[in-house]
Amino acid sequence: MNPQEVRAILSICLLAAYSDNEKHDRERDQIRQVADALGQHEQINLPGLYQDVLLRRVQLADVVGQLSSAESREMAYEMAVCVCDADGTTSDKEAAFLAQLKSALALGQGTVESHAQVIASAPLHSFDEPIIIEEPTDPAGTAGTAGTASPAPHPTAADSLGNASTQTKTSTLSNAEIDKKILSASITNGAIELLPENLATLAIIPLQMRLVYQIGQTYGYELDKGHIKDLLAALGVGLTSQYLEQAGRKLLGRVLGGGIFGGIGKQAVSSGMSFASTYALGHVASQYYAGGRTLSTQMLKSAYEQIMQDGRSLQTQYLPQIQDTARNLNTAKILDMVRGR
Numbered sequence: 001m002n003p004q005e006v007r008a009i010l011s012i013c014l015l016a017a018y019s020d021n022e023k024h025d026r027e028r029d030q031i032r033q034v035a036d037a038l039g040q041h042e043q044i045n046l047p048g049l050y051q052d053v054l055l056r057r058v059q060l061a062d063v064v065g066q067l068s069s070a071e072s073r074e075m076a077y078e079m080a081v082c083v084c085d086a087d088g089t090t091s092d093k094e095a096a097f098l099a100q101l102k103s104a105l106a107l108g109q110g111t112v113e114s115h116a117q118v119i120a121s122a123p124l125h126s127f128d129e130p131i132i133i134e135e136p137t138d139p140a141g142t143a144g145t146a147g148t149a150s151p152a153p154h155p156t157a158a159d160s161l162g163n164a165s166t167q168t169k170t171s172t173l174s175n176a177e178i179d180k181k182i183l184s185a186s187i188t189n190g191a192i193e194l195l196p197e198n199l200a201t202l203a204i205i206p207l208q209m210r211l212v213y214q215i216g217q218t219y220g221y222e223l224d225k226g227h228i229k230d231l232l233a234a235l236g237v238g239l240t241s242q243y244l245e246q247a248g249r250k251l252l253g254r255v256l257g258g259g260i261f262g263g264i265g266k267q268a269v270s271s272g273m274s275f276a277s278t279y280a281l282g283h284v285a286s287q288y289y290a291g292g293r294t295l296s297t298q299m300l301k302s303a304y305e306q307i308m309q310d311g312r313s314l315q316t317q318y319l320p321q322i323q324d325t326a327r328n329l330n331t332a333k334i335l336d337m338v339r340g341r
Helices: 003-017 025-037 046-054 060-064 070-085 092-105 112-120 157-161 175-194 198-202 204-218 225-234 239-256 264-290 297-317 319-327 331-339
Strands: none
Touching: 003 025, 003 046, 003 060, 003 070, 003 092, 003 239, 025 046, 025 239, 060 092, 070 092, 070 198, 070 239, 175 198, 175 204, 175 264, 175 297, 175 319, 198 204, 198 239, 204 225, 204 239, 204 264, 204 331, 225 264, 225 297, 239 264, 264 297, 297 319
8 A cells, every 4th residue: 555545544544533623622633633643754744734624625536536546435435434434333424424435435234334333332241351362371370370461450449640539439349459460461452453353443442332331330430431531631642533543553553664563662562552552541441430520630631641651561571461362363353252151
């Protein structure tokens, strides 16, 4: 896939992100930050594409005309579906945009819509434990039991928030069990991000939401998707921007070269964000629900940013497990995970 096609696909992703004209200023800022962060490849210039879309200097028909291969046209539509469904719902304006895009791309009926619908409608409570293909091993040789990883120490509210308030809720799981659940989910999502399929990448978001739901449930809270989305937004985790970042890194990887298992350096960059964000979400959720949901937005953000740094460091340590898990995953298995099978 050449740089022109990558530019066109990313332009379509941005058009999809703004197709409903209802983006909150916070979400717009997150998308801009993603464009800036991924905009270091001079042939792509994602910040420039972002400005072109925002100022309506890009027309869908012109962009579609730059996609010369069937693969690039199918990928453009698949990624647009994912962007529109990233928050779990597709508005009427987004649906109209997708219909217009599909017609412009001259695509027939496929499986993209059905797969995206499975992911968008994923239940929160389907299974008790995020799936990991194999029990993590301990790459640093620090495990207390041979062949079993020692999860990172469970952060407390006082550790990451500078707040010594007493926890008001007790979980049905021990701290060690919560740590293991969070680590398992983090490794699984880091592995999913290594897969080439973009629809597989979209599954990271509902699996993260399910982890938050499960942790809240252990503290006695029955949550819905709306509450979890609000919590993620308070942490500064935009669902649309998160998917755009994941997808953008994959596309830029195609331009820069290197396969999915093309070196530890590339893998560490590729899977680091999903591992670290899942790790941080899990631990912050545990603090939040343990504290009776009394933490302020600023305290939540501070905790999330600090634990994200810890997650990025740990990701290198658990990279071998992430790689092994990725080799045993495919889209069908991931869709089963999302369905809760």
